Amino acid sequence: MIEKSLPESVGSICKKYKNSPDRLMDIAIDIQHAYRCVSPEVQLDVAQFLQMDVVDVQSLVTFYSFLTEEETGKIVVRLCNDVPDKLAGSEEVAVALSCELGLDFDETSEDGQFTLLRTPCIGMSDQAPAVMVNEIIITSLTPDSARKMARQLIETGNPYKLVKEFGDGRNSNDLIKSMVNNNLQLRGPVLFSGPVTGRGLESALKQTPKDVRQIVKDSGLRGRGGAGFPTGLKWDFTAAAEGEQRYVLCNADEGEPGTFKDRVLLTEMPELMFEGMTIAAYAIGASEGLVYLRGEYFYLKAFLEHALELRRKSGLLGKNILGHDGFDFDIRIQLGAGAYVCGEESALISSCEGLRGDPKNRPPFPAQKGYKQCPTSVNNVESLCAAARILEHGAEWFAGFGEARSTGTKVLSVSGDCEKPGVYEIPNGVTLYEFLDMCGGRDAQAVQVGGAAGHLIHPTEFGRRLTFDDLATGGSMMVFGPEVDLIDVAVDFLDFFVEESCGYCTPCRAGNVLLLERMKRIQNGRGETGDYEYLADLANSIKGTSRCGLGQTSPNIVLDLLRHFRPLLESRIGDQDRNLRASFDLDSALKDAELATGRKSVHNQEGK
Amino acid sequence: MTDSFTINVDGRDIQATKGQTILEAAEAAGIYIPRLCHHPELKPHGSCRICTVIANGRSCTSCTQPAEPDMEVQNNHPQVEMWRKQLIEMLFVEGNHFCPFCEKSGGCELQALGYRHGLTATQHPHLFPRREIDATHPDIMVDHNRCVLCGRCVRASRDVDGKRVFQFVERGPEKRVAVNSDAKLSRTDVDLTDKAVGVCPVGAILPKRQGYVAPVGAREFDHTPIGTSVEGGNGSLEV
Ligand SMILES: Cc1cc2nc3c(=O)[nH]c(=O)nc-3n(C[C@H](O)[C@H](O)[C@H](O)COP(=O)(O)O)c2cc1C
Ligand code: SF4
Ligand code: SF4
Ligand code: FES
Ligand code: FES
Numbered sequence: 001m002i003e004k005s006l007p008e009s010v011g012s013i014c015k016k017y018k019n020s021p022d023r024l025m026d027i028a029i030d031i032q033h034a035y036r037c038v039s040p041e042v043q044l045d046v047a048q049f050l051q052m053d054v055v056d057v058q059s060l061v062t063f064y065s066f067l068t069e070e071e072t073g074k075i076v077v078r079l080c081n082d083v084p085d086k087l088a089g090s091e092e093v094a095v096a097l098s099c100e101l102g103l104d105f106d107e108t109s110e111d112g113q114f115t116l117l118r119t120p121c122i123g124m125s126d127q128a129p130a131v132m133v134n135e136i137i138i139t140s141l142t143p144d145s146a147r148k149m150a151r152q153l154i155e156t157g158n159p160y161k162l163v164k165e166f167g168d169g170r171n172s173n174d175l176i177k178s179m180v181n182n183n184l185q186l187r188g189p190v191l192f193s194g195p196v197t198g199r200g201l202e203s204a205l206k207q208t209p210k211d212v213r214q215i216v217k218d219s220g221l222r223g224r225g226g227a228g229f230p231t232g233l234k235w236d237f238t239a240a241a242e243g244e245q246r247y248v249l250c251n252a253d254e255g256e257p258g259t260f261k262d263r264v265l266l267t268e269m270p271e272l273m274f275e276g277m278t279i280a281a282y283a284i285g286a287s288e289g290l291v292y293l294r295g296e297y298f299y300l301k302a303f304l305e306h307a308l309e310l311r312r313k314s315g316l317l318g319k320n321i322l323g324h325d326g327f328d329f330d331i332r333i334q335l336g337a338g339a340y341v342c343g344e345e346s347a348l349i350s351s352c353e354g355l356r357g358d359p360k361n362r363p364p365f366p367a368q369k370g371y372k373q374c375p376t377s378v379n380n381v382e383s384l385c386a387a388a389r390i391l392e393h394g395a396e397w398f399a400g401f402g403e404a405r406s407t408g409t410k411v412l413s414v415s416g417d418c419e420k421p422g423v424y425e426i427p428n429g430v431t432l433y434e435f436l437d438m439c440g441g442r443d444a445q446a447v448q449v450g451g452a453a454g455h456l457i458h459p460t461e462f463g464r465r466l467t468f469d470d471l472a473t474g475g476s477m478m479v480f481g482p483e484v485d486l487i488d489v490a491v492d493f494l495d496f497f498v499e500e501s502c503g504y505c506t507p508c509r510a511g512n513v514l515l516l517e518r519m520k521r522i523q524n525g526r527g528e529t530g531d532y533e534y535l536a537d538l539a540n541s542i543k544g545t546s547r548c549g550l551g552q553t554s555p556n557i558v559l560d561l562l563r564h565f566r567p568l569l570e571s572r573i574g575d576q577d578r579n580l581r582a583s584f585d586l587d588s589a590l591k592d593a594e595l596a597t598g599r600k601s602v603h604n605q606e607g608k
Numbered sequence: 609m610t611d612s613f614t615i616n617v618d619g620r621d622i623q624a625t626k627g628q629t630i631l632e633a634a635e636a637a638g639i640y641i642p643r644l645c646h647h648p649e650l651k652p653h654g655s656c657r658i659c660t661v662i663a664n665g666r667s668c669t670s671c672t673q674p675a676e677p678d679m680e681v682q683n684n685h686p687q688v689e690m691w692r693k694q695l696i697e698m699l700f701v702e703g704n705h706f707c708p709f710c711e712k713s714g715g716c717e718l719q720a721l722g723y724r725h726g727l728t729a730t731q732h733p734h735l736f737p738r739r740e741i742d743a744t745h746p747d748i749m750v751d752h753n754r755c756v757l758c759g760r761c762v763r764a765s766r767d768v769d770g771k772r773v774f775q776f777v778e779r780g781p782e783k784r785v786a787v788n789s790d791a792k793l794s795r796t797d798v799d800l801t802d803k804a805v806g807v808c809p810v811g812a813i814l815p816k817r818q819g820y821v822a823p824v825g826a827r828e829f830d831h832t833p834i835g836t837s838v839e840g841g842n843g844s845l846e847v
Contacts, residue, residue, distance in 0.1 A: 044790055055775040055788035062777045339779075356779070361654045361672045503757070503776075503783030505655050510698040513781050514732050534731065541694035544667050544687070545657040 007034035010042055014049035021050045022372075024060055024354035028067050029295075029335055037071040063356035063502075064337035065119070066295045073108045073115035075153055077101070078132040081118040082125065082257045083448075083492050084415040084478055089142070090129035094118075096143040097131075100150035113157070120340060120496050121257040122296040125415035125478070126183050126422045133159040135298040137180055170267050175303040181422075182264045186438070188409040188425025189401060191385050196271040200391035201316065204279045205324045212283040213239065216387055218395035220407035225251055225343075225380030226450065226474030227549075231387060234377055237367035239284040241375035246286040248277055249352065249371060249378045253294045253336055253343035256451035257496060258476035261411040262381040264423045266293075266300055269385065270307045274331060276384030278316065279391055281329040284377055289331040292348050295338050304333055340500035344548050345378040346370075347502065358502050359548040382411055382475070402428035406467035410475065414439045416448075417481030432462040432471070441479035446486060446565075451476035452493040453553035456486070456560040486568060487523050490557045494519055497554035508551030511542040515558055526582045527573035536562055613677040618684045630670035630681055631659055640835035641683050642692055642724065644699075644717055645758035646671040647807055651767060653759045658695050658721065661688060689725070696721050697730040702781070704736060704753035705810075711819045712811030714827025718756055719810075720834035739784070744794035747816055748805055752784055755812040761785065765804035773798045785812075 013030045017023035027046060031038050038046075038061045047054035061067045079085075079094055098104060101114050108115040124130035127139035131146075136159040138149060149162055166172035167181040184192065204212045217232030238246060250273065254262040265273060277289045293301060308331055311317045319328045339357045341347045346360040349371050370376025379387075386408055390398045399407040406428035412435075415421045419440025426438070436444055447457045449466070450473040457464065457471070464471050480486065494516040503509045518535055521527055539555030539562075546552045561569060573582075590601045611626040617634055624633035629652065631641050644656040654672040661670045662682040670681070682688060699718055707713050739752035757776070762785065765773040773796045777786040789795035798805065805813055824830065 040790070053772050053775070053788045054790065055772070055777070055786055058786060059775050059777050063779050356776070361652065363674065498780060501780040503778070503780045506657050506695050506698050506702075506757075509757075509781055509783065510702040510735075511694075513735060514698070514701075517733060537690065538694065538732075541691050545660045545691050545695060547654060547657065547669075 010045045011049055014046060019049050019051070020354075021052050021056075022354040024050065024052075024057065025334065025337065025351060028057075028061055028064075029337055032067050032337075035071070036074065037068050039069055039071070043069075060354070060356050064295075064339050066338035071108075071112070073113050074157070075113060075159060076115045076117065076132075076134055077150075077153075078117045078119040078122070079105075080120070080122045080124065080128065080130045080132075081492075082121040082496070083452075083489055084121075084125035084258060085128040085130065086488075086492070087416055087480075087484065088128040092143045093129045093131075093141045093146045096146040097150055100147045101154070114153070119296075119338070120499065121255070121259075123254055123260040123263045123294070124180065125258045125260060125413065127181055128415065132296065133162060136160060136162060137178060137296075137299060138162055139180060170303075173303055175306050176267070176300060178299050180263075180267075180299075182267060183422025184264060184268070185414070185420050185422040186424040186426065188411075188427065190389050190398065190409040190425065191265070191269070191272070191382070191411060192425050193389075196269050196275065196388075197392065198271075198275060198316070200388040201275050201278055201282075202322065204282055204391045205322055205327065209239065209283045209285060212279065212391065215395045216283070216390060219390045219398040220395075220405070221383065221386055221390060221398065222406065222468055223380055224382035224386065224410065224474065226256070226453075226472070228468040228472055231379060231383050234367060234379070235280060235283045237365075238286075238375045238377040241368045243369075243374040245288070245372070245374045246284050247371045247374055247376040248280040248284065248286045248289040249345075249348065249376055250277055250289065250291040250384055251343060251345065251348060251378055251380050252291050252297070253340075253348060254297070254381075255294060255340035255343045255500075256453060256474050256476050257493070258413060258415050258448070258451050258478045259474055260413045260415075261423050261475045263297060263300075265381050265385055265411070266297065266304065270304050271311075272385045272388050273381055274307065274311055274317075276379075276386070276388035277331060278321065278329055279387055280377060280379060280384060282321075282327060284375070286377075287328050287330075289329065290352055290371070291331060291333045292336060292342070292352060293333050294336045294343075298335065301333060301335065308333075339502075340496075341502045341548070341550050344550060347548070348378060349376065356502075358504050359550075361547075380474075403465075403467055405469055410466065410473070412466075412473070412477050413475045414477045414479070416477075416479035417441060417444065417484065418479040426466070428467050430466050432457060432464055432466070435466065435477065436462065436479070439477075439479065441481070443482055444479045445482050445484065446480045448476070448478040448480065448489070449473045451478075452496055453549070453556065455556055456489075456564070458564040461564070486561065486565060487519065487572060490561055491516065491519050491523050493557045494554070497550065501550060501554075502548075505545075505547040505551060507542040508546045508548075508554065511538060511546075512551070512554050514538055515542070515555060519558065521583055522569065522572055525572065526585060527569075528582050529573060531573065532562060532569070613675075615675050615677070615679040615681060617681045624675035624679075626674075628675050630661060630663060630668075630673050630675050630679070633675045634670065634681075634683065635838050638838065638840055639683065640838040641670050642721055642835065643671055644721060644756065644809055645760065647760050647764075647809075649768065649803075650760060650763040650807070653763065655757060655759055656695065656699070658692050660691055660695075661685075667691075692721075693725050693727060696725060696727060697732050699756050701730055701732045701734045702737070703755065704739065710754065710811040711814055712754075714822065714824065714830055716811060716829075717809035717834060720829040723829065724833040724835060737781075742787070742793045743816075744792040745796075745798065745816075746794070747800040748793060748798060749814050749816055750785070750787075750793055751812055751814070753812075754810050755785055756810055757783060757785070758809060760807040760809065761804040761813055764807045765798075765802065768803040771797055771802070771804070773802070773804055 043057040222228040342357040622637035643659040742750040761774040
């Protein structure tokens with residue numbers, strides 16, 4: 001084996017970020033890349049360089065799943081374990097990987113070469129099953145191709161050699177070179193309508209910031225990240241709040257399971273997104289912007305950095321943008337490190353500040369006191385792209401698409417049991433029937449709208465519309481065919497929320513564990529009729545008292561099953577003999593005693 | 609315009625001042641809103657969620673939510689009561705709370721909340737997590753089995769003691785309090801007299817060599833339920 005040159009020293013990594021505690025995320029990520037861990041010893045060094053408390057470094061490192069205190073293997077294989085991947089056969093792929101690498105999941109090989117892990121949705125649900133091999137993404141695996149991949153990795157030790165063909169569109173760009181596909185199935189009239197011209201920004205700079213905000217308000221644009229808050233109004237609040245500095249943050253965390261449309265926007269039209277950010281900056285008076293890019297999309301970072309560099313060179317970023325005196329603005333990319341909750345806007349801000357990704361107490365809202373305590377507008381990638389188009393073509397043009405209170409188009413990420421998974425830009429207001437026709441998912445037994453945090457929709461409700469007031473979605477649409485076990489789906493979603501809860505508040509931290517426990521009982525045929533009420537009360541309490549959107553939505557899947565899929569639950573729980581407690585597992589209760597006495601329990605000797 | 613205005617709690621008009629939280633305004637008017645992570649001398653934390661009320665139709669934590677003119681607040685309300693019971697139960701099953709053995713029994717705020725809300729047994733299964741005990745310090749011990757992650761020690765150490773001995777690490781159900789040293793508590797600059805040591809509402813941070821100082825019958829919550837000092841009553845247990 002060839003020894004590579006020594007990794008960059010911890011001191012020089014810290015120095016690269018001016019020994020600044022606000023940049024602890026970047027510092028920790030770079031250290032993880034260089035040393036494959038941020039060990040407790042290294043944490044002490046970092047604390048010294050940054051002149052901070054070591055427990056604060058530990059607090060951050062132990063929060064993010066891509067940062068580890070223990071050394072990982074040289075090659076970390078992370079298999080996406082979300083629902084669309086399972087539907088596409090990721091469990092068989094898991095077995096193949098495990099066999100070929102000779103490793104269980106959550107294990108590192110003795111020679112320190114490999115670590116095998118599962119990870120939540122990596123944003124490739126339309127080309128599942130997918131894995132991350134270090135930062136390289138490999139999609140559409142089969143057990144055979146997974147075996148082959150593992151053998152190649154053992155042979156070459158080089159994940160980059162796995163990519164033989166590049167994906168469509170700009171995925172083949174020299175700075176991306178990825179096999180990921182855009183699968184852009186439907187180009188709608190707003191975002192994907194044509195080339196990025198830059199005319200939106202030009203037009204904005206000819207008007208006052210107030211006029212720009214008015215245009216965005218008139219367009220009716222509502223946030224595309226899920227919550228649907230009017231974008232122009234958010235900019236008004238941010239502009240009106242007092243502060244020495246203002247910031248615009250682009251939310252490219254895209255962590256909601258089954259969502260990947262921002263990935264396609266980032267790949268195909270980052271220029272439009274940067275233009276939208278620049279317009280936002282002008283409208284609210286910001287001089288600095290950040291793009292919070294999820295760690296899973298690291299493979300796009302160099303490409304995005306380059307696009308920024310080109311903009312600086314053409315006077316679209318930097319000082320006196322496009323000759324507009326006094327309008328200075330620049331953008332930096334902040335990488336995430338594997339935490340779904342960091343998509344929540346106040347947690348995103350925490351993470352950008354170099355803290356663990358805990359959401360913050362509200363009020364104050366980010367528009368009042370956000371990043372570094374200054375007024376901050378957090379906007380989704382798609383919202384910013386739409387804003388740029390609105391400034392280019394006008395508010396009325398935009399409002400001409402979609403519906404009155406849900407203007408414009410929405411970009412959907414479609415996955416699961418359908419003929420044409422991928423990305424669709426549709427006008428708001430389409431019914432689920434129309435949607436299923438479009439993607440070829442006609443025999444769906446249910447559609448999960450809005451990701452794990454969204455809603456499970458029964459066929460009797462397929463007449464409902466995709467609008468902010470009816471079925472709101474951040475873009476994730478998972479189609480479940482007749483074979484899917486919806487109880488398994490619920491268990492998987494809850495598993496995800498338990499894994500991703502920040503742990504700050506009681507209901508989300510403890511309540512989701514209890515919801516999961518009870519759903520697992522039902523999954524294992526040990527449900528009881530009392531479970532309906534138990535689940536309903538528990539779900540209601542978690543929703544009603546959680547501190548952020550994660551806990552406020554995690555019980556949705558359980559409530560949807562209770563409300564709309566009761567017969568399914570009943571078929572699993574069945575009619576019980578009132579004298580039996582199905583939840584009591586006699587065999588496992590007796591296991592220790594059997595082990596101690598060295599014989600089987602009487603009921604096991606005679607029975608069966 | 610003065611900075612004083614009226615809010616309504618459970619049908620009763622009370623005075624509030626600008627900057628006051630709902631919990632503070634209620635307390636000043638003799639209305640007790642159950643709470644656990646809140647401590648009057650520390651910044652609000654908003655983690656236990658027990659102080660949840662319905663304000664203008666929406667649930668929020670009264671320890672963090674500023675009172676606003678004409679706010680309608682439901683504190684004594686069946687839905688809110690159900691939530692609080694659930695939260696208290698969750699805290700019990702999420703840790704390992706063996707009240708009969710605990711030095712804090714009778715003076716523990718979690719236990720007292722359980723009594724106040726009439727909880728006898730929990731409907732939830734106990735999760736029996738594996739948690740550590742740190743007994744390295746000569747005067748203080750930390751038993752994570754009983755920690756409710758209220759963050760009082762974290763805030764008190766940082767904001768009152770000026771030390772930053774405690775901080776949260778990990779996330780989700782694994783979240784726990786860690787100490788600022790390369791090893792355990794004995795290697796920090798914590799002192800027995802620190803605010804951080806005294807504010808723990810449960811038996812998670814305890815002084816060594818002094819168990820069960822108050823006999824049963826003379827403990828803080830033996831005769832009157834938690835909240836009595838706010839309500840000024842004789843402590844009937846009605847809810
Ligand atoms: C747990 C959680 C995760 C979220 N993840 C994202 C995300 O990945 N991307 C996003 O744009 N918004 C996400 N949001 C919504 C953001 O909090 C915020 O509303 C949004 O970024 C605002 O942008 P918009 O108004 O343009 O939609 C998430 C919210 C929660 C509660
Ligand atoms: S609901 Fe609470 S524990 Fe869950 S992620 Fe939000 S703040 Fe954290
Ligand atoms: S140790 Fe005590 S004060 Fe600190 S978080 Fe735990 S319960 Fe709260
Ligand atoms: S990439 Fe696997 S579910 Fe999203
Ligand atoms: S007392 Fe308000 S959240 Fe704990």
